Amino acid sequence: APTAPASLAEVRAGIDVIDSELVRLLAQRQGLVRAAASFKADDRAVRAPDRVEQVIASVRERALGAGLEPAVAEAVWRAMIGAFIDFELAAHAQVTHPQPG
Numbered sequence: 001a002p003t004a005p006a007s008l009a010e011v012r013a014g015i016d017v018i019d020s021e022l023v024r025l026l027a028q029r030q031g032l033v034r035a036a037a038s039f040k041a042d043d044r045a046v047r048a049p050d051r052v053e054q055v056i057a058s059v060r061e062r063a064l065g066a067g068l069e070p071a072v073a074e075a076v077w078r079a080m081i082g083a084f085i086d087f088e089l090a091a092h093a094q095v096t097h098p099q100p101g
């Protein structure tokens with residue numbers, strides 16, 4: 001098992017490694033969100049509020065099992081999905097009414 005960090009600098013180096021992994025995973029997630037946009041009829045379908053609640057419930061459950069605070073998981077996922085909804089609304093507009101240029 002990795003030894004506990006001995007300084008704040010080591011803690012931050014560990015956080016930087018995790019953040020670069022998260023960026024890689026979020027780029028993959030963004031690709032799937034873009035793909036989802038093309039299957040949806042309108043903005044209401046893009047926002048899919050029932051699906052958001054399913055994702056949050058599932059993530060809170062997994063967080064418990066993984067030793068992540070469920071409240072932290074929920075806040076992170078709500079912020080992340082909110083940002084992806086904005087991204088997906090723009091992607092959806094692009095597929096449904098492309099602008100020249």
Ligand SMILES: O=C(O)C(=O)C[C@]1(C(=O)O)C=C[C@@H](O)C=C1
Pocket residue numbers: 033036037046047048049051052055080081084085088
């Ligand atoms: O599941 C979908 O329909 C998606 O578009 C993905 C996603 C998400 O980021 O998880 C994004 C927008 C919707 O509000 C629901 C979920």
